[in-house]
Amino acid sequence: MKNPLNVKSEIGKLNTVLLHRPGKELENLVPDCLDRLLFDDIPYLENAIKEHDEFARIFNENGVEVIYLEDLASEAIANGKVREKFIDDFLDESSVVGEGSRETIKEYFDSLSNSELVDKMMAGIRKTEIKNHKIHSLSDMLDCDYPFILDPMPNLYFTRDPFAIVGNGVCINHMRTETRNRETLFAKYIFEYHPKFKDVDIPIWYNRDERYSIEGGDILILNNEVMAVGISQRTDSAAIEKFARNILWSDSGFKTVLAFDIPKKRAFMHLDTVFTMIDYNKFTIHPEIEGPLTVFSITKSVHGKEKLSIEKEESELEDILMKYLKLDKVSLIRCGGGNIVDAAREQWNDGSNTLAIAPGEVIVYGRNYITNRILEDNGIIVHRLDSSELVRGRGGPRCMSMPFSREDI
């Protein structure tokens, strides 16, 4: 069976992209849990869905096939035994309090179809919902204690992060936070059991049971030989070493990983919130990272199999990119035009988080009008997505999409 995965750049014409249409998980956000669940505000679901459908429409209109995480996940568990194992693994990782709660949830899950099951796992379960079911646990009777018997997963619409397609393989991530780590279980089951993937020999560049964390928003594929990976609030340097060892010593064709050490703060949580590639030699960048940025190049060492050679790059970012991407010129397009107020405001609303659907053609949030105008002045085709709701989750068009296939460039 042919491997359907092929992502060897950030900009090659996008063929297939994975999204998750926001669901009831957003209506299970409450103020007391926002920090832990990595949200800054509570989106209005109805409008978030409208915005998201518009996002999907832009893809469709531009010849990009849209596939949905919820569909792949429910198709992957069609076999009864697989479904059973999936539920068990999911509950093992869901901080369910006590055996009684586990039994209650299992019985509830058993009454659902595969797609209802996946939706419910994503949405979480309120204690009030199971009042008509058999309750096996004391804590589930206590509404005032904590209102959920199962936590929601509100970050799922950021399909960029829990796993990343790299070349013809996949990096199934170990997420920094418990709240996002369960998301990676969907990837495990999709790549092991979905009919599209189960008989394909798909290289796994990193796995969710590794100790150190790495998230997809930190992984950028600059061309078929060079990647950039952020050392960030979410991604550990040790995880990058392991990932680099696996991929550079494989027959993937990748030769260099550039590790970008960026400030560890929420606004800059991943490399793609401050730096994205939009054309052969054009990049968006948030000016606030330019001062503190340090880049290390990682290549295969000549001193032994599986060993790495790591060098600190001493030149400016443009020069580093020109050298490794073999370009004569590189343009860094600054978020907010470099003005510190506009840059900070627009970056907070993902002004640097562009998704290229072809070389020089991107999807952006319309609200970042200063950055968008500058992109157009630089010859970039800009598709604007209006957002007042999706943006509250702190992620833009790149965060909300995972390419499965791009044309090679």
Ligand SMILES: NC(=O)NCCC[C@H](N)C(=O)O
């Ligand atoms: N690649 C990205 O930057 N993704 C955005 C993730 C936002 C989500 N609320 C999070 O904090 O993980």
